[in-house]
Amino acid sequence: MNTVGTPLLWGGFILVVVIMLAxxxxxxxxxxxxKRAAWWSVVWVTLSLLFNAxxxxxxxATQGRAVAxxxxxxxxxxxxxxKALAVDNVFVWLMLFGYxxxxxxxxRRVLIYGVLGAIVLRTLMIFGGSWLVTQFQWLxxxxxxxxxxxxxxxxxxKEDDAVLGEKPVVRWLRGHLRMTDQLQGERFFIRRxxxxxxxxxxxVLILVEFSDVIFAVDSIPAIFAVTTDPFIVLTSNLFAxxxxxxxxxxxxxxxxxxxxxxxxxxxxxxxxxxxxxxVDFIHIPISVSLGVVAAxxxxxxxxxxxxxxxxxxxxxx
Numbered sequence: 001m002n003t004v005g006t007p008l009l010w011g012g013f014i015l016v017v018v019i020m021l022a023x024x025x026x027x028x029x030x031x032x033x034x035k036r037a038a039w040w041s042v043v044w045v046t047l048s049l050l051f052n053a054x055x056x057x058x059x060x061a062t063q064g065r066a067v068a069x070x071x072x073x074x075x076x077x078x079x080x081x082x083k084a085l086a087v088d089n090v091f092v093w094l095m096l097f098g099y100x101x102x103x104x105x106x107x108r109r110v111l112i113y114g115v116l117g118a119i120v121l122r123t124l125m126i127f128g129g130s131w132l133v134t135q136f137q138w139l140x141x142x143x144x145x146x147x148x149x150x151x152x153x154x155x156x157x158k159e160d161d162a163v164l165g166e167k168p169v170v171r172w173l174r175g176h177l178r179m180t181d182q183l184q185g186e187r188f189f190i191r192r193x194x195x196x197x198x199x200x201x202x203x204v205l206i207l208v209e210f211s212d213v214i215f216a217v218d219s220i221p222a223i224f225a226v227t228t229d230p231f232i233v234l235t236s237n238l239f240a241x242x243x244x245x246x247x248x249x250x251x252x253x254x255x256x257x258x259x260x261x262x263x264x265x266x267x268x269x270x271x272x273x274x275x276x277x278x279v280d281f282i283h284i285p286i287s288v289s290l291g292v293v294a295a296x297x298x299x300x301x302x303x304x305x306x307x308x309x310x311x312x313x314x315x316x317x
Contacts, residue, residue: 002134004059004071005231013235016051017119020044020242025112037249044243051239052076070286074227077290078236081226081268084297085219086240087258088154088265090248092211100204102183104252109186110201111245114208118241121209122216126237129220130230143221144276150218151269154262169210173203218269225272226286257308264300268293 005013052075060068093114097107133139177198184190188202223233251258271292275284 003229003231004063004067005229006062009055009058009231012054013051013231016047017238017242020047021116021119024115024242024245034250034252037246037252040246041243041250044239044246048079048239048243051235052079055235071227071229071232073286073290074229074232075236077286077293078223078226078232079240080290080293080297081222081272082219082237082240084265084268084293085215085222086244086247087251087261089211089215090244090251091258092215093208093248094252096204096207096211100200102201102204106183106186106201107248108245110205110208111248113205114212115241115244117209118212118216118244119238121212122220122237122241123234125216125220126234127230129224130228130233133224133228140224140276140279143224144273144279146273147218147221147225147269147276148273151266151271151273154269155266170203170207173206177203179203221276222269222272225276226289258301258304260300260304260307264296267296267300271296 052072055075056068056072058068059071093111096102097110102110178195179198179200179202180190180192182199183201184199186201187199188205190197190199220233220237223236227233272289275289
C-alpha cells in the first residue's frame with residue numbers, strides 16, 4: 001500500500017490520539033452542558049486543523065510542496081466528509097437513548113465505550129479496505145454504486161423511533177440475552193442468584209456499536225473517493241470520531257433544528273458515488289470535491305436556519 005505515512009508520522013499520530021483520548025475521557029468531566037460541549041467541539045476541530053497544518057509542514061519539508069498540498073487537501077476533504085456523516089450517527093444515538101429512556105448522566109459511559117469501539121473498528125476496516133482496494137481496483141466502482149444507492153435511500157427513508165423495538169437486531173438481542181427489566185445505574189451486567197444478567201444499558205451499547213458498523217460501511221468507502229492512502233484515510237477518520245462525544249451533547253438539545261441535514265448528506269453521498277463510478281472518464285479534482293461538500297453542507301444548514309426562523313416568526317406572530 002502506497003502511503004505518505006512514515007514511522008515518525010505514524011508514531012506522532014498515535015501519540016496525539018492517545019493524548020486526545022485521555023483528555024476526552026478524563027478532563028471533559030461527567031456533566032456536559034450545551035456551552036461546554038460547544039467549546040469542546042471547537043477544541044477538537046481546532047486540533048484536527050493543527051494536525052493537518054503539521055502534516056503539511058512535514059511533507060513540504062520532506063517530500064516537496066506539491067505532495068504536501070495534495071495530501072493536506074485530501075485530509076481536509078476526508079475530515080469534512082467524515083465529520084458530516086458522523087452527525088447522522090449522532091442523531092441515531094439520540095434516538096436510541098430517547099427510546100430506551102437512558103438518563104443523560106448514564107449516557108456518558110455508553111458514549112465512551114462507543115467511541116473507543118468505533119476507533120478500533122474503523123482502524124481494522126480502513127486497513128482491510130485499503131488492502132482490498134490495492135489488490136482489487138474494481139472495488140472502487142462497487143463502492144461508488146453502493147454510495148449512490150445509499151444516498152438515494154437516505155433521501156427517501158423515514159426513521160421512526162416508535163418502531164425501534166421491532167427492529168430485527170433489537171428483537172434478536174432481547175431474545176438471546178438474559179436481561180433485567182430496569183436500569184442498574186451505569187452497570188452493564190449484574191448477578192442475580194449466581195446468574196449473569198445484562199442491563200438495558202448493555203443493550204444500548206451493543207446497538208450504538210452496531211450503528212457505527214452501519215455508518216462505517218457508508219463513510220469509509222466515501223473517503224476512498226478522495227484518497228486510498230491508509231494514513232490519510234485513518235487520520236481524517238479518527239479525528240472526526242474523537243470529538244463525537246462533545247458533538248453529541250452539543251446536538252442533543254437542538255437536533256430537531258437540523259431536520260434537512262440528511263438530505264444534504266444524501267446529496268454528498270450521491271456526488272461521491274458518481275465521482276467514483278466515472279473516475280476513468282472524468283477526473284474530479286480533490287479541490288472541487290471539497291468545494292462541493294462544503295457548499296452542500298453550507299447550503300443545507302443555511303436553508304434549515306431560514307426555515308427555523310420562519311417557523312419561529314410564524315409562531316410568535
